Amino acid sequence: MGFVSAPQLCQRLLLSPSLSSYPNPKPFSFASLRCRSQSNPPSSYSSSAAAASSFTWDEAFALQDPASPSYSVEDPSDLLPYFHKVRLCNRGVEKRWEFQPFVVDRGIAGYIHEGFAEHLRKFGDVFLFHREGSSAGRFGNHIELSPSLVSYEDRTDALAYVVKSLESGLIPGIRNELYPVRASFSGPVLLSLERAAAPYFGIKAYGVHMNGYVEKYGQHYLWIGKRSPEKQTYPGLLDHVVAGGLPHGVSCGENLMKECEEEAYIPRNISHRAIPVGAVSYCDIEGYRFKRDVLFCYDLELPQSFEPINQDGEVESFRLVPVSLVSNIIRRTHFFKPNCSLVIMDFLFRHGYIKPEYSGYLNLLASLRSGDCS
């Protein structure tokens, strides 16, 4: 392994386990990660909902008001606060070794925690448990979806049965919403799985996030939404004007236009001008849950006269926020839904707000795709 650039692996695949290594990461080894994987038995479910914050728009805008006690002059060349936000989306990296590949049709479709796997052992006709040295092959210890389940329908039905049969509370927040499972974005859909169960199987999830902006006086202003306090996840936090998961069988562009209509009442004659500009990714481990998300990023310049109006009750209100304030909110608060920070940082990079002269530039840029971005 001596030849693989350790800082690169650290930044791109796993994210630096210690921010103290910024901006010049120390050499890093997988072995050191393995050693740390023994402690802290996982909690059994997500605490995302508990991350809800109660704050007002006024508190956010106060960050740019010199008369406010929360005002302070920020040094834009200090990238450390951004690294912290990347880290927040990539928690638990040291626990990756507690997970085993979940193999479907001879490819890795996800990762399952060894503790969660114990709950799956009773479904002997659905899962095969391979141990290293015997039938494990190139995947090492892994859990395989039974090869006798060949069709999309059979696999989907089998997993639905498993999810339904697991003890109550193990997978909270069942939504009765199916999620496509594939090894990579270009790969075939292997089965569909209840959305709430997806992170328990470490399934890759894809979404679209759109920076809706206005340009005036030579500055960018971003339309930002405040999520409804009734939302199941991240209630009350700040969010993109439009964002959503990618359902089965819908293209990114088509899904974005649909979300534009539902979330912000942006008509298609405007939303069709949204520009795909790249992607960010992260991997986040919490208890038994392993989120492996890829977000396709879009920019849409909105007319100055346009005001978004939420249609589906998921957004409490929208505000047009200067990009300098957006970046300060990201740097100094936890007001934003964490993954929005990555997409907005990508915006800041592409529009020249983060400069090569700032120490850590390349590391931060690479860190925006810390997850498997495929």
Added chain:
Amino acid sequence: MGFVSAPQLCQRLLLSPSLSSYPNPKPFSFASLRCRSQSNPPSSYSSSAAAASSFTWDEAFALQDPASPSYSVEDPSDLLPYFHKVRLCNRGVEKRWEFQPFVVDRGIAGYIHEGFAEHLRKFGDVFLFHREGSSAGRFGNHIELSPSLVSYEDRTDALAYVVKSLESGLIPGIRNELYPVRASFSGPVLLSLERAAAPYFGIKAYGVHMNGYVEKYGQHYLWIGKRSPEKQTYPGLLDHVVAGGLPHGVSCGENLMKECEEEAYIPRNISHRAIPVGAVSYCDIEGYRFKRDVLFCYDLELPQSFEPINQDGEVESFRLVPVSLVSNIIRRTHFFKPNCSLVIMDFLFRHGYIKPEYSGYLNLLASLRSGDCS
């Protein structure tokens, strides 16, 4: 290693060794690379200059002329031609194992081919040769710059002496131009080295490339230069309107403005508006040479009335080329200096010309940073 996403390693760090795996790469192992490293003894120096092409602007513009025999309707959703161009910048990946880390001040500053290393053995006061199992430590087999050379000046002088003393022709094209050596962009400059020698020590090199564009009729047009036939490297090929290596002690932004002036006569009151938009990277092995380049990318919207004029004799002529034709030239010819293709592909991604709906989108996006981008 079972846990590291094989396709990801393949795409990001090493680039797919076989394009037949596109768009759904097959699992990949380091072991398979090692096995292939024995064949093909390297040629002793670069053949970059031999890559010179003789073609005219008319031949390039003919690609968009329906009356021309070279015209054909391109399918923009077929990304394979772009993958080929990425591959062209990342040759010889299967020979990585013929190189050993070049360690300076306890960090990896470069990589040296085992054949080239034989020529360094006579400089026993400059280099230490460590073999696995003895003094190799965490770097495995490696070549260390003698720790007795502590200061920047001593190291620079020692390497200058080595380069001067090597047999004639081993390192062709000596330019008497010094290049800063550092382990990463954020790291300290450890020494300076003759530019022509840098790839023989596998030193990281940094440069700036600028997409100078005009927007009219809702389309982007890029100003493209044709390199002088007298250039030592890539004579006669197409190039960015402004691009250059990053010398010691000059910031990216300052260097870009200097290059804007020298290469295209873009005054500072325009060039200061150039926007840093990210970076691409590649690693290219040819014989004893290991190029590890990172290019900082810039966009500059030029006034419609502006026409670049070369000042330093390195560009034969400039043309304003519609982006659709630029992408076709990249896809269908070898007219462009290879690394420009990566920066232009990055432009195509950021401006929505390459879409998530095109199969292989995420893999191509990741491949633009196939080198160690730090």
